[in-house]
Amino acid sequence: MNLTLKIWRQKGANDKGKIVDYPMTNVSPDMSFLEMLDVLNQDLIDKNEEPIAFDHDCREGICGMCSMYINGEAHGPDRGVTTCQLHMRMFKDGDTITIEPFRAKAFPVIKDLVVDRSSFERIQQAGGFISVNTSGNTQDANAIPISKHAADEAMDAAACIGCGACVATCKNSSAMLFVGAKVSQYALLPQGQVEAADRVLNMVAQMDAEGFGNCTNTGACEIECPKGISLENIARMNREYLSASLKG
């Protein structure tokens, strides 16, 4: 396939940045999107030009690093995949593909397509720890009964990889799908109960302090989330928050 890439180039946080065109020839439909960018970068390096900075690590949909906005969609046109799992067969010969960083006040651009998502780390740190008894023998797993339904829902919430697609997609740059997932994965389990009230209050306070917007129930985050995190997690977080506020 022959393609035209329009890629956001920005030297650093204080640079204005601009879109630069890169023609690509002989792109295999079997390449992943990141492999296609690797080929472009090798070509730029061979020409003594600055390669395009982009984040990646696992390249198998686990780490949440490969955050890109592709043709106006977080992680591109496929559903339920991260950018590293996106394949060039999703595009057609002759296509123009626009590639931008995730945009949100709380995700400042570091360089080109790389953004600083440490705000997510600070929200998780604000959530703190869980209290478990680690003295003596390991507790038998069956000693803590957990319903199948609760276990499944907690596991679904824990599937969030912190990629930030929900924030980039939301017109309010809301992080509530992410925070809802992180609150839920503990709120649904008995092990998470001891600090549950402090956890939700502190995580929401940190989310607001980082400059994320509020949820207005458009649901775009759920559609673009590569891990299928449900809006139910936002509703659960709101319930947890209300109940924790009343206790306080």
Ligand code: SF4
């Ligand atoms: S909720 Fe989904 S889109 Fe948001 S950070 Fe988690 S995995 Fe990414």
Ligand code: FES
């Ligand atoms: S590189 Fe890890 S999820 Fe894409």
